[in-house]
Amino acid sequence: MSIKRNGCEGCSEITCTSTKEVLSKDIAKNVITAYDRVQARGMSACLFGSGGTCCRNCNMGPCQIIEGVDDLIGICGATADTVAARNFARTIASGTSAHTDHAREMVKGFIETAKGETPHEIKDEVKLHMLAEVFGVETEGKDKNEIALEIGKMALNDFGKQDDEPVTMVKRAPAKRQEIWKKYNIAPRGVDREVVEMMHRTHMGVDQDYRNLMLQGARCALADGWGSSMLSTELTDIMFGTPVPRRAIVDLGVLKEDQVNVTVHGHEPLLAEALCLAAQEPDMLELAKKAGAKGINLAGVCCTGNEILMRRGIPVAAGFIQQEMAIATGAVEAMVVDVQCIMQSVAEVAKSFHTDVITTNYRAKMPGAVHIQFEEEEALQSAKEILTHAIKNYKKRGDCFIPTENKLDVVVGFSHETINYMLGGRFRSSYRPLNDNIINGRIRGVAAIVGCDNYKLPDDRHEIIARELIKNDVLVLATGCAATALGRVGLLRPEAAREAGPGLAEICETVGMPPVLHCGSCVDNSRLLIAATEMVREGGLGEDISELPLAGTAPLWMSEKAVAIGQYFVSSGAYVCFQNLPTSGSKVFTKHLFEEMEEMYGGRWDVAEDPLELAKQMIAHIDKKRAALGIDKKRERVLFDMEMRRDLGTGSGIGDVGCHGQQHLS
C-alpha cells in the first residue's frame, strides 16, 4: 500500500500525471515527499508569518503585530505597516542577492572565458557588439575576446561600485521610465550596495517609514532586474549562445531506461554547460558503455533545466515540485546540484535508491550528499569527475519506473532576439508585427507567467491561468518553473494555438509560434524587460512600459526571488498579480503596494486567490491600458497619398501604421 497523498493543504488531488504515476508505484511507496510533509505537519502556516506582521529583527521580540490594535504593536513601537514593509523588503533583498550571486559567477566565468581559461567561447558576437555599445566599449580593431574582457570587467564593476551613478543597463530602459526612477531617486547604483543598504535599513531602529523603505525596496529590486539578472542573461547568451527556436521534450518521461541518467538541478548554467560538453567526450561515453549503458542522458530540473533547454534543447525532467519525483523513479544515477531551490529532502529521498545527490558549489552543501567542488578553471575536468561518479552508479541501479508516456514536445528558445527575428526574418526583424496586431486588437495584450511552483496550492494553477489568457487573445510569455509546468500540459507546442482566441490563434498561425512562449529561466525575466522596452521603442503603444497592455503573474511563487522579480516589474511600470502576498496583515502597507505604487510607477501589485479570477484581473488591466491608448476601438484604414509620404521625411511619420520615415537609421 502506498501512502495516500494530497495535492496540497487545501486540495485532495495531485493533477500532474507523471507525479501520480511515479508515486503510485511500489518502488516509491515509502518515499516521503513534500506532499506528505504538508499533511504530516498537521498545522496551517502561522497567520502572523503569512500576513507579514511577525517581526523577529531584534531580540526584544519576536513580536506579532495586529494592525489597529494599539497594544499589539512591536515592543520598539513598530507598527504593522513598518513590519510588513520591512519583511517584504528583506524578501526582495534576499531574492536579489540570489540572482546577484548567480550573476556574479556568470560574469566571472565570462571573464575567464574571454581569457581563454574555460572550455567555453564567445559565441554570439552580434550580441557582444550590441553590449559593447551599451557599455561604451570601443570595438574597432579588437578581437572578440578583448572586447569581452573589457565588457566583463565593467560588468563586474556594476556589482561592487560605490559611486552614485546608475548601473550600466539602466540606460536601456525607455527614457520616460528613467525619468521616473530619477524623480524618486531609485535608479540602482552598485548591485551589492543596494542589497546591503536594504538589509541595513530593515535592521532594528533604522528606516521606519514603509513608503521610504519601499523606495529602497524598489531600488534593490531594480538592481536585480536591470542589474544583475540582465547581466547574467546577456553574458550567458554571449558565452553559450543566444537561444533560438528549437524542439525539445519535458516531463519525467525524458529519463532513459538504458542510459546513465544525470539530472542537473539548480540555477547556474556554467556547471550544466560543462556537463553537456563532458557528456559528449569519447572517454566518458566509453566509460558509460563499459558500465553497460548506451549513453549518458543529461536532463534538467528547475532553472538549470531551463537554461540548457533554451540553449541546447536538452530535455527537462522536472520543475521545482517534481525534484523528489525524479529521484523516486529509481532511474537517476546522480542529481547534480548547485544553488537555489534544491530541497534538503532530495538527499533523504536518494537514500532509498542508488542515486547520489552531488553538491558542487561551496556555498551549498547538505547532509547525505556527495560534494565534488566544481572548479570553473578546470570545468571539463570537474564535470568529468562528476560524470564518472554518476556512471559508476549505473550498475547499482535497482528496480526503476520511468513514466515513458509522460513526455511532451515543446518548442522553446524565445529570447528577445528570437522574437525580434521571428516576426520579420533576418532583413525585416522588428517588433512591428507584434505592436501592429496589439493595436488592431488581434492580440489583446501580453502576459508574463513566471516563477516557481509550490505545494501550497493545487498544481494546475499555471495551466488554468494560461488557458484563460490565451483564450482571450493574450499572448503569454513564460519563464522558470512556470514555463516547465505549461510545457507539461502541451501549451508550448505550436499546435496549442488552436486553444487560443481567434485573434491570437491567427497570429500564432501566421508566425508559426505557440501561444505560450518559453523565454528562459527565472534570471531571464530580464528578457521580458527588454521585450517590453522594445515594444515601447517600436511605437504606437505609448512612451513607457506602464502604458503597454501588459500584465505579469507568479501564481505559485515559492522563492523570495519571485518577490524581487515582481517588484522590479512593478517599479518598471507593470501590473503584477500574485495568488497571495505576505502583507495581508497590514492594510496600510497593502494599499501602498496596490494603489500608491500605481500613482508613482504606473505599475502595481495585486492579488487574486482564484486562478480564473487572477487571469480576469490581468485581462481587465490589459483592457484598461488599451482604452487609455485609445486602441480599444476599431480603427479606419489609413491610405497614403503623396503628401503623406513627403511628411514621412520630416520625421513626424505616422507611427500608428508603422511608418517612421528615417527613424530606422537612428
Added chain:
Amino acid sequence: MSKIICSAAIRGAHKIVDMAEEKYEEALKKFGPEQEVSFPNTAYFLPVIYSMLGAKVQNIGDMKDIFQECRKLLPPIVSDTIWLPYLAPALDAGMATFFAEEMYESIRYLNEPEFYTKTEDPGSENIWLGAADDLIFRKRGVEFVDGTAPGFAAIMGAPPNKEIASKIALELQEKNLYIFMHDHTDGVRIAEQLIDNEVQIGWNTRLVPFGPTYTSAVFAIGFACRVAMAFGGIKPGDYKGNLIYNKDRTFAFVMAFGPVSDEWYANAAGAINWGFPTISDYDIPEVLPTGICTYEHVVSQVPHEEIVQKAIEVRGLKVTVSKIDIPLSYGPAFEGERIRKDDLFMECGGGRTTGVEVLISKDMEEVQDGLVTVEGPDIKDIKEGENLPLAILVEVAGREMQSDFEPILERQFHHLINYVQGIMHIGQRNIMWVRIGKAAVEKGFSFEHVGKVLHGKLHQEFGAILDKIQVKIYTIQEKVEEVVELAKKVYTERDERLGTMTDDTEDIFYSCTLCQSFAPSHVCVITPERVGMCGAYNWLDGKASFQINPTGPNQPIEKGECIDPDIGFFTGINEFVNQASRGAVTDVSCYSLMTDPMTACGCFEAIAAMLPQCNGIMVVNRDYMGMTPSGMKFTTLAGMAGGGAQTPGFMGVSKHYLTSRKLFKAEGGLKRVVWLPKMLKEELKDKLIERCNEEGMPELFDMIATEEQGITEEEILKFLKEKGHPALSMETAV
C-alpha cells in the same frame, strides 16, 4: 493558413536556388570565373544583391559567395507537427530566391543575349523587354519621385481572357501605376493577351512586359531597390533602410492570377520583405495580420472586377482620380502612349496643318466659366486621313491670377491633353502637334473633349489662382491664323518679361522639396537663372505653386545677403537649406561645381563633372549612354551626384542651366565647359551660340568637344590644345 504558404515558399526557394546554382556551375565551366556578368547598362550591378548585401556581382566568380549566402538563408522544410516558427524563415527564403533569380537572369543575358529586347517598347518578334536599364529607370524614376506614379503592380500569370486582362490593365493605368508583367498561367501570358486585344504595351504606356518566366519578377524588385538607392540616398548594404523605404514609399504589390506554384510563393514571400503584399484571384490561403507589410500580406479569391480596388486598399494607397467627363480613359499612364501611322485617324499642327495653343488672362466679366466652343468641323464631320488646322485658345480669369502664371498654365496643356487615351500631343505654342487615333474616334472623341479636359483639370490643379476658364477651339484656317497672330504677340511680351528677370533683380528664390517623398534629405533651390535640375520646375513655377498651395513643396526663400556673388552664397539660402535638410547640408552655393555644390535627388536631366587634366567641366545628359571623358558613364556618375549628398566636382543640372548666365560662375562660366555629348550640344545649339556671342567668343561653340573628338581626357586635352580652348589658360579649378 500561413503555414501552407510558408512551407510552399520554402520549398520553392530551395528549387529556385538549386536551379540557379546549377546554371552557375554550368556557366562557370563554360565561361570561367573571370567572365563579366551584368544587367544591361546599369551602375547598380545586380541591384537586389547590391542593395541588400552591398556586394557587387561583376563576374561569374563573384557568385560563389552569394550562393553561400543563399544557402545560409535557406531554412529547412517546415515539419508537419511541432513546427518551429516559419514566417521569418519563409521571408529569408524569399530573399534567397531573389538573390538566386538575379544571378540566374544575369547568366541568361550571357547565354542568350537576344532573350530580352533591352528596349523601351516590345519588338514585333520578341515582346519581352528584360530589366530596365538606368536610362529607363531614371526617366521613370522621376515619375515615382514627383508622384505621377505611386508604385507598381507586379503581375504573375494571366487572367482567364483578354477582355478581363485589358480591363484590369486599364484600371491599373487609371490608378497611375506601372504594370510589370511576368510568367504565364497555363501557357497564357497577359502581355500577349493585351497585344491580342490591341492594347499598346511598353514603358510608354506603363504596361511593361518584363519576362516570360517567373524569374523576371526579380526585375521588378530590382527596380524598387534602385529607387531607394538613387532617390532615397539609401546606401548599398543598408538592407533595412532600403526595405523600409520601399514599404513606406513605393506602393507596389504582387497580383497573381491562377494557381500558385511553390516558386511563385517563394517570390511572393520575398516581396513581403519590401512590404509588397500579394493579391490573388485564386483559392489560396490568406495571411491577414499586419506588420511586415503595412496591411494584409496575402489576400486571395478576389473577383476580377474588384481586384484593382482591393489591391490598392491592401497596399494602403490613396489615388485621387479626377473624373473628367469624356468617353475616354484619362490619366498619366496614357501620357506616353503613341499613335502610330496605322492607328492614326487624323492630325493637326506639326507642320501638317497650322496649329497653335495659347492661354491668356482676362478680366472676370470677360470669361464665362465652363464655356467650350468648337468653331469649324469636328471629328464627326471628317473622314479618316482628313487633317484640320487647330487653334486652342484658353481664356482664364481669377482674383489671384497674374500674367506671370500664363506660361505655366499653358505648359500644362501638353500633359493634360496627352493624358487622354488615344490622343497624342507633342510640342507647344505654335509648334504644337496633335494626333488622334482611330480607337479614340471609335469611342466618340470630339474636340470639345479637349476643352472639357483643360477646363476640368486646370480648375483642379490651379483652383487657388483660377476662378473662371473658357476654351475656344477653332478648326477653320482663317480663325486659326487669327489666334496665331494673337499668340505671337503674347509670346513676345512674355519672353521679354522673362528675359529681364535675373537672380539679381529678384529677392525671393524658391525651394523645391517635391522629391522629398522619395529623397528625404534633398532640397532644390530654384532661382530665376537656375531651373530645377529635373528641368521641369523654374522659378515661376515655384512662385505659382506657392501661391496655389502655401504649405506645399515650394516655399519662398528670402535670399538674404549675398556673401559671394561668384560662388553664389546667400545667407538666406544657407539658413533655409540647413533647416530643410535637417542639418544634413549647411552650405549651398548657387553657381559652383567645386564649392558646396547643390545636392540632387537623382532625377536630374544632366550631370556636370570636373575633368582635372583638361581643367574644364563636362556635362552629360541622361540619354547619352556612351562613355564620357570622366571615365564614367552617366549611370555611374549619377550614383555620385544623387541621393542628397554634396560631392564637389559632381552635380546634377538641368539642360536649360547650360545656357544660363550664372552657369558655373565660380569656375569661369561657359568658358569652362569643354565637353558635351553631341546630341546635347545639337539640342542647345542656338541658345549656346547666343551665349557664346554674349561672352564675346563666338568661336567657343566649336571649341567644345563631343564624343566625336574623344571620350578620354587625353583625347579631349589634345583637341582643346589644338583649338586653344579658354579653359586651358584659366587658373586650376581643382
